[in-house]
Amino acid sequence: MEKRKRWSLEDVHQYLSEHDIRISLYRLKIFEYLINERTHPTAEEIYNKLKKEIPSLSPATVYNTLRFFLEKKIVQLVNVEKNEARYDATLSWHGHLKCLSCGRVFDIHIENLKLSGLEGFQVYEKHLDLRGLCPGCAKIKNIKEVEYD
Amino acid sequence: MEKRKRWSLEDVHQYLSEHDIRISLYRLKIFEYLINERTHPTAEEIYNKLKKEIPSLSPATVYNTLRFFLEKKIVQLVNVEKNEARYDATLSWHGHLKCLSCGRVFDIHIENLKLSGLEGFQVYEKHLDLRGLCPGCAKIKNIKEVEYD
C-alpha cells in the first residue's frame, strides 16, 4: 500500500463537513485516529487509545460514531474475524490479512480480480479477507520449527 | 457453481469416518444438511430445520458440532454478515454474495485473483465476500424504481 500524508485535524474537519457530517471533538478524533493510524482497530481499541487524551469519552460514543460513519459511507467494516468488528477509513479497493499470531490486520494490494456468473446480480460491496501469518511471525514460526524438528 | 449429486447418509458416514470423526446421528444429519442444501445456513437455521425431524436436538449441539467441523476443517465459516456466522461444507475456492434484500447467500465463481506485496506472508485462508442484490431482488427493485420515479 502506498504511503500517505498524515491528516491534520483541519483536514478531517473539512472532510467530514464535505460529507455533511456535523463536527464534534469526538468525531474529529475518532476519524483522525482511523485515517492516520490505519491499524484497522476495533471499537474497544479506539476507546482505550483515545480515552487517555479525552477522559470524558464513553464506549457508547465510539460504537455510535463508528456506526454513523458506516452509514455515511466514510468508513468500511473489516470483518476478517468473527465477533470482532474492525474499521477502515481508507475506501480504495484493497484486501485485508489478519495475522493469526500477532492479531494485526494488514492491507493487501489486489492486482486483479475476475468473477463470473454474476449476470443479474447487483454488487454493492466486495471484501477480500485473508488469514495467515505476517512476515515477522512467519519468520519466528519457521525458526521454531527448525529448532524442534 | 457446478451441480453435484446429493449425498446419501452413507456418503456422509464414510466422509466423516475418513476425516477421523466419530459418528453420531446429529453429526450425520447436520453435515448432510450442509452439504446437500448448500444455502450457507446459520446455526439457528440448521437447528430450526432439523428439530422437526429430530425433536431431541438441542441448539448447543448444533453450535458445538459446527465448531467441531470447523476445527476438523471439513466446513468453512462464511463471514459475509457481521454477527451472523454461516457455514459451508464445500471447501473449493469460491466467493459468497449475500443478497441484502432476501438475505440468501449465493456461491460466486472466481475466475482469477492476483495479489501482490505478499512476500514473507503465509496465507492460510482466503475469503471473498460480496454484498448486493440477487437477480430476483434486483429485478423487483428496478420495477419499483420505475414505478415511483
Place this chain on the structure above:
DNA sequence: TCTAAATTTATAATGAATATAATTTCGAAG
C-alpha cells in the same frame, strides 16, 4: 453385552453491540 470415553443436553454465563432516556454540546438565527 459391557465399559470407558466421547457426545449431547439443559442451563448459566459471556461479551460485543444496541437501545433508552437524561444531559450536554453544537451551530444557525437573531
Place this chain on the structure above:
DNA sequence: CTTCGAAATTATATTCATTATAAATTTAGA
C-alpha cells in the same frame, strides 16, 4: 455574541449469538 432547538453524548440497561459447565446419554471397541 447570545439564545435555543436539534443533534450528539453519556450512563445504564438490555439484547442476542455464542460459549462454558456439569450432568446424563450414547458410541464403539473389548
